[in-house]
Amino acid sequence: MFDTLIRDGTVVNADGLGRGDIGIAAGKVVAIVAPGEAAEARTVVDASGCFVLPGLVDAHVHLREPGLTQKEDFSSGTHAAALGGVTTVLDMPTDEPWTATAEQLADKMALAENRIHVDVGLQAVVSRDLSLVPLLLDRAPVSFELFTADVPDAFLFPTLDSVAEALKAFAGADTLIGISPGDQSILTGSSERDRSGTIAAFLDSRPPLAEANGIARALVAAASAEARIHVRQINSELGVETWSRLRGIADASVETTPQNLFFMAQDYETQGANLKASPPLRAPHDVDALRAALGAGLIDIVATDHAPHTPAEKAAPYAAFADIPGGMPGLQTLLPAMLRLVDEGFIGLPDLVRMCSTNPAERFGLGRRKGRIAAGYDADLLIVDPRRSSIIANADQVSRAGYTPFDGWTVKARLTNVFLRGREIVRDGRLVGPAQGKIVTRES
Structure with missing residues (x-):
């Protein structure tokens, strides 16, 4: 059984796009199963109509x-x-x-x-x-x-x-x-x-x-x-x-x-x-x-x-x-x-x-755990909905700079969910849960 299953999304990697359900356990992607294939998970995330990108x-x-x-x-x-x-x-x-x-x-x-x-x-x-x-x-x-x-x-x-x-x-x-x-x-x-x-x-x-x-x-x-x-x-x-x-x-x-x-x-x-x-x-x-x-x-x-x-x-x-x-x-x-x-x-x-x-x-020496959606990699994942547009706005920026040079620009997609090592950290533009990041070092 997976900890989390992200179902019905289009998986995007550097070498192309493909349909698949992403099975996550212990913070890692452990399998990408064919759409609709039977799989059990404690949590199921519906990504139908959306793209799933590596963080x-x-x-x-x-x-x-x-x-x-x-x-x-x-x-x-x-x-x-x-x-x-x-x-x-x-x-x-x-x-x-x-x-x-x-x-x-x-x-x-x-x-x-x-x-x-x-x-x-x-x-x-x-x-x-x-x-x-x-x-x-x-x-x-x-x-x-x-x-x-x-x-x-x-x-x-x-x-x-x-x-x-x-x-x-x-x-x-x-x-x-x-x-x-x-x-x-x-x-x-x-x-x-x-x-x-x-x-x-x-x-x-x-x-x-x-x-x-x-x-x-x-x-x-x-x-x-x-x-x-x-x-x-x-x-x-x-x-x-x-x-x-x-x-x-x-x-x-x-x-x-x-x-x-x-x-x-x-x-x-x-x-x-x-x-x-x-x-x-x-x-x-x-x-x-x-x-x-x-x-x-x-x-x-x-x-x-x-x-x-x-x-x-x-x-x-x-x-x-x-x-x-x-x-x-x-x-x-x-x-x-x-x-x-x-x-x-x-x-x-x-x-x-x-x-x-x-x-x-x-x-930068992180290529065996970051940067792609594949078995064995950290489950750092983004769900992007192309059916919903978004507007970049100064008022939404959380950096202490308090502005963005892209203020007012419209983008024909919306980032809806962010996962870090399998845990959801952002939902609909807001942080979910406490700080969960780690210091990473160069792979030997």
């Missing part, structure tokens, strides 16, 4: 704890994730302090215990003190993060030589290193040329040239060091072209974000501070190129870069546009934003699962 895995999230909890914390951020169908959050290491040592990583794990509504994997930062790497590896973070621009000196690797030397510290290690493709030399040079503080100056400080050079540098360094890397959010035509030409030389994957697929630099005129983040929004032709790359399968992962700030922080006066705190919320809107792309015909539901579930789970 989403957001590979780029800033939950802001420790040290920045006025912006977000483990509880509020994972609440937003649960309501958005993100059942696994991969948290970045740029809190206060940055997660740079094994002790800091252990402390962060302890902070999250009994307070997270979904599962959370933690990422560690690569500092200039490379002797810290071995002890960090022992604690099996889902990945490491290496920065090439726009960060404190202790974490800055601004040259090809420094990136290559850092990657050598991971020789033989079964891990992944995320790299944000910036260029400190361009950032420094542009700030010296233009001190006007305008939106245009901000755009010029982080041009497509910087992104493209950062991508090329990351790939060449990874090939030289035989390291596994993940290139963080790209959003320019030149960046896409560089990625498409060079991606085969290294073991590498790439991501973009929903905001980069929908918004352009001209939208700063209407949404201003709420859209300010890095990389900056681009021109229409860049968005077109990014969407084309998405449709062609050149983008491996779509993640949110969920990076909330308080409304007061965003609304305060600043001397320069570049000084506005960078980042926006995204966890609660990842699924609806991707469903909009399905509505528009750019991708299908299996593509959504591939980029937002299967690929991030596999790439």
Whole structure:
């Protein structure tokens, strides 16, 4: 007998759709039985007319704890994730302090215990003190993060030589290193040329040239060091072209974000501070190129870069546009934003699962338990009803940011139920039961 049987739904995996009833026991999917086949369960969930997807895995999230909890914390951020169908959050290491040592990583794990509504994997930062790497590896973070621009000196690797030397510290290690493709030399040079503080100056400080050079540098360094890397959010035509030409030389994957697929630099005129983040929004032709790359399968992962700030922080006066705190919320809107792309015909539901579930789970060391609906995998499941539309609204957002750039958008589907390891955690837009999330670590 199953603990739970989800009956009569259409099961969506990265490799396609199929009808089947999902049998769950002890938190795992144990069988997918033919529709109508006799099966007994303590609880039966009717999913007729609905799609059943694996829970989403957001590979780029800033939950802001420790040290920045006025912006977000483990509880509020994972609440937003649960309501958005993100059942696994991969948290970045740029809190206060940055997660740079094994002790800091252990402390962060302890902070999250009994307070997270979904599962959370933690990422560690690569500092200039490379002797810290071995002890960090022992604690099996889902990945490491290496920065090439726009960060404190202790974490800055601004040259090809420094990136290559850092990657050598991971020789033989079964891990992944995320790299944000910036260029400190361009950032420094542009700030010296233009001190006007305008939106245009901000755009010029982080041009497509910087992104493209950062991508090329990351790939060449990874090939030289035989390291596994993940290139963080790209959003320019030149960046896409560089990625498409060079991606085969290294073991590498790439991501973009929903905001980069929908918004352009001209939208700063209407949404201003709420859209300010890095990389900056681009021109229409860049968005077109990014969407084309998405449709062609050149983008491996779509993640949110969920990076909330308080409304007061965003609304305060600043001397320069570049000084506005960078980042926006995204966890609660990842699924609806991707469903909009399905509505528009750019991708299908299996593509959504591939980029937002299967690929991030596999790439970040969780691929034997997350990211697909199959026997032996965690029963992290979403029921989506295509017969009911939904509207994204600021008033419904539970992140401490208190807004979404997608406010007012309509999606031709509704997320009705979310299950985490077989337990229902969300029903009709509300949390069900206490926090049940766990810290997950990289599979050995």
